Amino acid sequence: MVRFFGTGLLLGALLVAFVAGAVGALPQALLPAPVRHTLFALVAVPVLVRELGLVRFPVPENARLVPQDVQHLRRWGALQFGFEMGTGMRTYSPSALPHLVLAAVLLVVPLPAAFAPAVGFALGRLAMPVLSNAWSDDGSWTAAWARAERVVRPVLALTCVGSLAVAILVP
């Protein structure tokens, strides 16, 4: 079942990367690099500050839960569920980092390279259920995540922003 979920994640993320990369080709063709880098920084700094917990502001998200009937569709349900999660647009978004990666694809990452963060997004999104499956189904993972969240979220944000910045600025 994890294979189907993972495949769905990958397909969903690749689709978003393709569409965003195609749309992003226009600003990337029309705007000079310094302007695009500045626009990206104007997104990255607030996102980083938000993820560090210094400010609070809402980010665009699909504020709805995944319907219960998905789990009754077995393999196709897992594939569909993964696909929708892979797009990052199916349900709540607890982090603004996907928005930042999307902004990077729109503004500074050319289309062929845009598939790299998409594959990474699918792998990262898959890691959480894989890790949580190693814990007993008694809510202990959720409790561990809640305790660790104040440390983990800033670390992930610095990792994401730092990686993007180096990838964009260093040829």
Add this chain to the structure above:
Amino acid sequence: MAIRVVLHPVPAAVAFVLAALGAGALGGLALLLVAGAAAGFANSGST
């Protein structure tokens, strides 16, 4: 219990940092992959 120490959110986050440091030597595509992975993990919430 030992497995929970390894498969815990904090070591996972540290693994992303180490992956980013390693990706720096590999180039831009590897860094973009790690950035996406960090975003995907952060976007998971607790499940």
